[in-house]
Amino acid sequence: MVLKNEADLKEDADVKLLENNGVFCTWFDKIWNWGRARSFWPLNYSCNCCPIEMLVAGGAPRFDIARYGYEVFRASPRQADLLVLAGPVTLKMAPVVRRVWLQMAEPKWVLAMGNCAISGGPFRDGYSVLPGGDSILPIDVYVPGCPVRPEALFHGMLELKAKVEGKR
Amino acid sequence: MDLWFTNIANYIVQLLMSWGFPYFWADLILLLIQWMCVLAIVVLDVIILIWLERKAAGFIQMRLGPNRLGPFGIFQTIADAIKLMTKEDIIPNKVDKWIFLTAPLFMIFISVMLYLVLPIGEGLAVVDLDVGLLYFLSLSSLTTICVLMAGWGSNNKWSLMGAMRAVAQMITYEVPLILSLLGIVMITGSLRLSDIVAAQSHVWLIIMQPLALICYFIAATAELNRGPFDMPEAEQELTAGAYTEYTGMRWALFFLAEYTNLVAVSALFVCLFLGGWHGPFLPQWLWIPVKTYVVICVFFWIKWTFPRIRMDHLMSFSWKVLIPLSLLNIVLTGFGIEIFAWVRGL
């Protein structure tokens, strides 16, 4: 449920009025988000055991992330849209991950994959692991699991797609 | 049916001249229209090809490939294009600005210029140069300069290494590429592409020049930086090679140029070896696209089934195998022509 302020409501009313008089209105945002939501290119980044599931989701015939058009794993953060934060973020890795995220071009999203990226998982009480990736990055979608199954990852990406299109 | 496009062109010129344009201007306007057609064909081709490549990769790896967006996922590339167009355009602080910004523009410009000499049918080239083959080869090797510009201007170690690899690869593979085509020039006696195609009306050169075909195909794969020769972009070693620092549309321009090159080189391959517009049943201007797409599918097939070759193997393969083979081809062709003339004289 999206809360709307007064200006938004007024805009909606205006659009209604135009549409009732036979004028079709749309937003460039809608077209752009339509494209963006259907072509997340994930970054080739990984930390631990969850990424193996990510690779299976990406390359294996049984799951095949390419069906949704998300299979273009880019190695350069400049061309990636989605940082799949898979696996625990160690204290040593944290500045690097943050830097990689800063190098990505807007619009960009982060998906926390697995219990480790969400909260530190089994390593939460360790001396060297961040208690969750959201302490350094703004995370859009959390996908729990240890490890996350590829289907769950797809579900997370489709949720992200709904989020980008403003349906959630 | 063969003459549809020629008739349309003549009609346009006559229409313009009946409106009082002098012939020079009418011809110029026709040239502009042809340019526009070339651009439209290029963009349409690339949109279809990227989808086709993803589907082909899926087929080869026993996956499905994109299938959610439209029938068989055909709108996937359009979504990608919209996304790339609206991405942030990052120009890093320390880059060499002019070189960095102009490299993709030059690259796409040069790749589109390749199309001008390709004959799509009898008398259906935009400009039918008498040194068409030479023009094509020299321009297609110029794209490497753009890769070098991108790598040097980015001021990034991965980019520079990728660009250096691209240049080394180009110098190595340009030699067998040109040597292997000399046999064709010897047989047809012309550098004009339409003459070369016209000479194949009875027998395609693929039968007379099988050795040149193999040499040319391998060298062309390397020229196009396609797998298994995609050293300049080797992801596992060089992030994204020469294009590491490029974002959004600038990167997409490089991508566009690479596919444009692929189509142009495949079309040249068709003109040189597969008889160009000659073929039964279909009209001439349909035969070239059909054959070109078949050649492109072979390129896809090779890319998705071979692992990447190592850099030093790549070099020694060209110098020790391809160049001797293409030289041998020239010798054999020379003997063949002499023997043929002698038999005829009997």
Ligand code: SF4
């Ligand atoms: S959530 Fe489980 S499977 Fe994933 S990285 Fe952590 S420990 Fe490994």
